[in-house]
Amino acid sequence: MTPAVELRDVSVHFGRTVALEGLGLSVAAGETLALLGPSGSGKSTALKAIAGFLRPTSGRVLLGGRDVTDLPPNRRGLGVVVQSYALFPHMKVFDNVAFGLHARRMPRREVAARVAEVLDLVGMGSFGGRYPRQLSGGQQQRVAIARALAIRPPVLLLDEPLSALDAALREEMVAELLRLRAELPGTAVVYVTHDQGEALALADRIAVMRDARLVEVGATEALYHRPAESFTASFLGASNLIPVEVVDAETVRVGGVSVKASASGVEGPVVLGVRPHRVGVREYRGSGLAARLVAVQWRGTGFRLELELEPGLESGVGPVLGVGRRVRADVVDVGGLAVGALVEVSIPDGCPLVRVA
Numbered sequence: 242m243t244p245a246v247e248l249r250d251v252s253v254h255f256g257r258t259v260a261l262e263g264l265g266l267s268v269a270a271g272e273t274l275a276l277l278g279p280s281g282s283g284k285s286t287a288l289k290a291i292a293g294f295l296r297p298t299s300g301r302v303l304l305g306g307r308d309v310t311d312l313p314p315n316r317r318g319l320g321v322v323v324q325s326y327a328l329f330p331h332m333k334v335f336d337n338v339a340f341g342l343h344a345r346r347m348p349r350r351e352v353a354a355r356v357a358e359v360l361d362l363v364g365m366g367s368f369g370g371r372y373p374r375q376l377s378g379g380q381q382q383r384v385a386i387a388r389a390l391a392i393r394p395p396v397l398l399l400d401e402p403l404s405a406l407d408a409a410l411r412e413e414m415v416a417e418l419l420r421l422r423a424e425l426p427g428t429a430v431v432y433v434t435h436d437q438g439e440a441l442a443l444a445d446r447i448a449v450m451r452d453a454r455l456v457e458v459g460a461t462e463a464l465y466h467r468p469a470e471s472f473t474a475s476f477l478g479a480s481n482l483i484p485v486e487v488v489d490a491e492t493v494r495v496g497g498v499s500v501k502a503s504a505s506g507v508e509g510p511v512v513l514g515v516r517p518h519r520v521g522v523r524e525y526r527g528s529g530l531a532a533r534l535v536a537v538q539w540r541g542t543g544f545r546l547e548l549e550l551e552p553g554l555e556s557g558v559g560p561v562l563g564v565g566r567r568v569r570a571d572v573v574d575v576g577g578l579a580v581g582a583l584v585e586v587s588i589p590d591g592c593p594l595v596r597v598a
């Protein structure tokens with residue numbers, strides 16, 4: 242099937258700044274793709290290239306199979322929602338939502354029906370007569386989404402739509418967006434975020450970005466459980482990246498202790514990606530993987546332990562950010578262990594081997 246959105250080898254340069262380099266991606270109708278990455282990784286630039294707010298230095302943008310690289314935003318027929326709600330402050334909610342419909346010369350009666358429909362869709366049906374300033378941040382963002390949806394766009398672009406909201410409201414809005422998603426089965430959604438929780442909850446597929454490039458793209462669960470790249474493992478799920486000696490396709494040794502790893506088939510130097518909650522810690526009893534307890538942090542639901550594996554770890558990889566002897570463990574109970582104690586660390590079988598990059 243023709244993808245709803247396709248980026249072909251898109252690069253965006255601002256003078257000497259490379260904001261996006263050689264991005265190739267496609268999004269199917271009905272699919273939610275999250276662009277996930279740290280600040281400055283090029284996510285918004287990619288979204289702006291799709292929306293037409295900027296023209297790629299090279300590469301092409303296609304919507305529904307049509308090359309739109311040279312079309313202005315208003316001729317691409319997309320729904321766009323950005324970080325700050327950007328509603329027109331002097332217009333009531335109704336008029337804000339109706340704006341794009343009037344611009345398309347839709348008859349008044351149809352406009353009224355359409356505005357009512359999309360305001361209902363975002364749970365704001367009774368707010369048409371208010372001004373934006375009379376709404377909470379979450380409500381304003383709902384109106385912004387309704388405005389984007391009013392033209393029934395085949396593609397909805399959302400750029401950090403929840404970042405201006407507080408944590409509790411963000412969570413509520415994620416649930417809201419999931420409900421909305423189910424109401425729009427044919428719409429392709431591109432969701433820019435630096436929040437892995439939002440990406441995991443909302444996306445069918447996640448594209449991980451770093452330094453203007455695509456690191457890896459995959460189905461959400463697969464990417465979470467079996468990332469191929471160390472950057473994905475640490476960004477999506479905060480994995481420890483532990484140096485290992487590879488014995489065979491499924492066995493590695495960590496400081497002399499054998500562990501079964503999930504075979505990834507990745508080539509080149511690899512490390513073991515281990516989530517903090519999967520690391521076991523107990524008092525050292527003379528064998529196993531030894532580590533020193535460096536710090537203990539209480540986090541309400543449990544404890545975050547900072548550990549340093551004892552020297553003697555074999556590592557085939559040079560100094561790489563995030564790879565090393567420091568290991569974080571999330572445990573429910575510290576079991577009387579104090580900072581400075583020598584402990585035994587256990588790593589469960591089945592953690593992924595990831596490529597170091």
Ligand SMILES: Nc1ncnc2c1ncn2[C@@H]1O[C@H](COP(=O)(O)OP(=O)(O)OP(=O)(O)O)[C@@H](O)[C@H]1O
Nearest residue numbers: 255258259260279280281282283284285286287435
């Ligand atoms: N108009 C511009 N002129 C010059 N440099 C720009 C411009 N827009 C973006 N950049 C640069 O391009 C890079 C990518 O920016 P972009 O906004 O796409 O990142 P991002 O991943 O969306 O980050 P954030 O999460 O902070 O919004 C950054 O280094 C940024 O400084």
